[in-house]
Structures are given as structure tokens and as C-alpha cells.
Amino acid sequence: MKSLLFVGKRAAVVVPSVLGIAVLNFTLLHMAPGDAADIIAAQSGGATTEFVEELRRSFGLDRPLWQQFFIYLGKLLTFDLGVSHVQQRPVLSLIAERAPATVLLMLTAILVATLLGMLFGTIAAMRHRKWLDSIISVLALLAYATPQFWLGLMLIVFFSVTLGILPSGGMMTIGQDISWPLRVLDIASHLVLPAVTLGLFYVALYTRLMRASMLEVYTYDFVTTARAKGVSETRVGFVHAAANALLPVVTMAGVQIGHMLGGSILVETVFGWPGLGRLLFDALQQRDLNLLLGILFISSILVVVANLVVDLLYGVLDPRMAK
């Protein structure tokens, strides 16, 4: 009952934040010069002013901005994201086609990054100032400083071109009719390189964060209590200290899911991953306003929901929060 109330309270906060995001998206995009009519006219290789005006009228772009905004908002409430004028298809179906790929990529990257970061950070802190700590810290710094696009290209060169063990792009092998377990394996093998590219920076970040957090927790009295009980150093580190030290990492990971969406545009482009990131990139290039607004709106909902999940997770990980 208590936890239901907690969920309800958190969920209630979601509504105004999503509305706020809608307002912000709309304003920002309308401040950018040029609209879909301009682009279509330009692509048709020269059009009369009358034709462009006619296009604007049919898209509703000739109305005052506030009217356009309320029409947009009214449609949002019914989950009607409009039609992409460039691709001539409903925005929602375009997004629905692409979102699963992005969600798969991001979830894999953030989950693996969080788990590995916690593991490496814990080990480094347990071996504080020993050689293993130095190795982990140096590698983390290296991974932290590596640009994503370069890493992606180098991984392709090494694993796809030189070794030939992993596919260099796409999400699945095209033109194969295979049973679903093989399909899962096929997608997984395509997922490895983009997920590593997207996640490695975060592995480094969480390793450093976890290490610092562990070193702080190590100074707390309850660690001495555990040792005085006869708990082994391995168990002190992985159980007693780590359970307390992982809270900041989880918080950070929750905040950074939105960040990661930005990074996934680049990664999806490098690896030809058919996700939202590429769709967004294309929409931006083509001034496909409806599609842009739709993607921004859906991804902001993704981020808000992710934060909600992290909030709830926090209640599980830290009993003091569950009250």
C-alpha cells in the first residue's frame, strides 16, 4: 500500500514534466530557420511562391504560432503525433518501427555498463593502491577519454575487418529465414559492437564513480563492524561495502539514460543500427518538423519513465528511501 502510494506520487510528477517538455520542444524547433515547405520546395528543384504558400496552408504552417501549438497539444493528448510530410507516413508508426532497436541498444549498453562499472570499481577499491587498482584506473581513464566515433570505427576495423568474427553493421542478417533462437543469436552478435561503443565510456565513468564511492564507504564504522565479526575482506568488499556504494552509480545511470540517447545517434549512424537516432538525424536534415517533435516527445517520455524506474529501484536498494 505504502509503495503503491510512492509509485502514484512519482507517476503524478511525470505528467507536468512531459507537458513541459512538449512546450520546450515546440518552441525550440520553431525558433530554427526554415520549415518543411521550404525543404520540399527546394528538393523539387525550384517552386513558385504560390506553390510554397499552398504547401504551408495544407500543413497548417500558415496559422499563428499559438494556434499551431494548441493544435499540437490537443493531438498529443490523443497520442496523434501527426504525419511526416517528408516520408508521407504517420509519425507514430515510423517511431514504433524504430524505437525497439534503440531501446534494445540503450538498455544493453546501460545495464552492462552499470554492472561492469560496479564490478571494476569494487575490485579497484578493494585493491586500493595495489597494481590491480592502478591497471583498472588507467584503463578507465583511457576508455573515458576515447572518442566514441573513433572507438566505433576501430572496433569495426579490428573485429569485423581483421578478425571477421562480428558483423560491422545493421541489426540482423538480411534475407535469412531462420528459427527464433538463431535470430536472437544473430541480433546479439550484431548488438555487441554498437553496445560496446555506446557503453564503454559509461563503464569507465561508473568504474571511477564506484571506486570513489567504495573508498568512502570503506571509512565507515559498519565496515569495521563487519571485519570485527570475522567477515572476510572479499565479502566485506562485495557485500557490505558494495551494497552501500552502488547507490550513487544507480542515480547517475538513471540521469544519464537521456544522455545516452544523444550518444546513440552517433553510434547508430556508424553501425547502421536502424533505431530512433538515425530517424532523428534524417528528420533534422529534412526539417521534418512533425517527425522531429514526435521523436523528441517519445524519447523524453522514455527518459522520464527510465527515471521513474530508477526512483523505484532506489527504494529497493536503499531501505531508508522506501519510507
Add this chain to the structure above:
Amino acid sequence: MTYPAARPVLAVEDLSVTFPTSHGAVKAVAGLSFTLSAGETLAIVGESGCGKSTAAMSILGLLAMRSRCHVSGRVLLDGRDLMSLSQQAMREVRGGGIGMIFQDPMMALNPVFTIGWQIAESLRLHRGLPAGAARRRAIELLDLVGIPSPAERYDQYPHNLSGGMRQRVMIAIALACEPKVLIADEPTTALDVTIQAQVLGLIERLKTELGMAVLLITHDLGVVWEVADRVAVMYAGRKVEEAPVTDLFRAPAHPYSQGLLRAARWQDDVSGRLPEIGGTVPSPLRMPKGCSFAPRCHRAMADCTLEPPGLTGGTRQVACHHPEFVAA
């Protein structure tokens, strides 16, 4: 008061702890020796920084885990030297042969595990009890330390409990495997006065019931008077006096002990002024060549600054060139 003449359970011999610093080695504990018999409470008193907690931590070998230091001497538990034990064997002593409780119960329990789990862990590690049996025993222990409705409390977290209750849980953890020795490092300092009395009463009761030896580290002379059988006074890393508690309170022999007692009893003083010991503790980096208390001592003579005084033997030990057995 009677003193058990049994063979000591715990004997500390010539324990020294040195911390290397950038300004030179700092000796936090210098040549500390004492013995402790079953059913007996020995209090170690002294002001902050005198080395009493450092000594307690190094008995269990906990010091080297969190700081760089050098520990020498011998710690004998039932005649077995703990200093020469392997890490594995030492872990069995911690929580098994010697239990320890700490000053701040707010910080000493892990906030993300239930109190029951924290007690049961000890039982599972040392006794190899299966989960169900460990749970039943942990509930018994919660009951033993006077926590009401222990079965419901088992699944609660430290933040659900008051400071006094948490210290009771700490005691339950320390006593889970029925250790021969309980080291209590300032167990009541963070608690308010009524709770202090309850916790001290509990330790006293359990000591008698379980036949433990208790090493009590404190700076509170009132607590010493309440529960200790013998008392050792430490100053600047050295034991300066050790005596049965009644003897020390009636007739302290070392000028430092005398100063401490005078300060503790100042409310009895008609003048209403808090008597103090003039001067400050010497820096551990610049210890005087002779008696470390000499610069502050009103009885100091020329010979006091030449060499440090040794301890006299017997049940009344004092490290002073000119001890004074004043009878009150």
C-alpha cells in the same frame, strides 16, 4: 569487590603501535601490557588520543586494515598468540573468540541490511548454521539483549531503531558466537544518560551470565566506577597506572590519575571552579626524553626528565618516579 584469580583469558604483552608519518614515526601505543580473566571487567581510561582505542583495535588486528602502521608485541587469547595467526585463523577469532562493540551505534550498523541478517551473518560464518537456524538463534539473541518483540524486529533496518536499541543490536552481534572476551570501545559515549545505564547494565548482566571477560575502553570515570573491577589509566600511549577500581578511586598514585579524578569530582568542590591539569599533552612527534607527564606535573623533579619511569609490579602498578599513595 573480589578479583577472580583464574588464569587470564586475554594477555596483552608489550603492545606497541607505530604510525609512519611524513614527519617521522609516531608511537600511538608504547609497551602496553595487561591481563584479563574470565568474568572480569578491565577499564582502560584516558583522554582522547591517548591510544586506548588504537590498542583495542590492534588486539583484533583491525588497525592495519584501514591504516598503515606497525604493531608489535604479543596478544594471547587462551595462551595462543593472535599476532602470529594467519588471516583465516584471525577471522575465526574475530567475532568467534573476541567480540567487539563500537562507540557510535548510528554508524556501526550497515544501513542497507536488516538487523536480523547482520546478527545471523555472524552465526552463519562462525557456526555454519543454516539460514533457518541462524534466524531462530538471532531472534533469541535479540530477546537476550532486551529488544521487545524480537521476531518482528528481525526484519527491520537500523534506521527503524533508536540509538539505544541499535547498541543492543551491536551487543547481540558481538555476542552471537559467545566470545570469551568482549571489547567495548566507548559503548555508551553516543547515548544519553538513561540509555547509558541500561546498556551498561546489559553488558554487566551478560558478562555474568556468559562468564565473559570485558575490556571496556572509556573516558567516563563514572562508567568505570559503575562496572569495572580493575582500571588502567593511559597517558600519551603509555599505561601510567593500574589498580583495582576502589583503590584507584580512593588513592590514585600517579599525578595524572589524581588530576583526572579531581576534574571528575569537581562538582563536590566548594569553590565551584573546574580543576584542570595545566599544560597540554606533548606532541607524539616530540615526546619528552623522560616521563611524558613531567612537563605538566606539579611533583616533577630533576630525575623525571632524565628517563621514563618503569611500572612497579603487583596488583597496584604505577609508572612514576615519585608515586604518592594518598589516602582519602
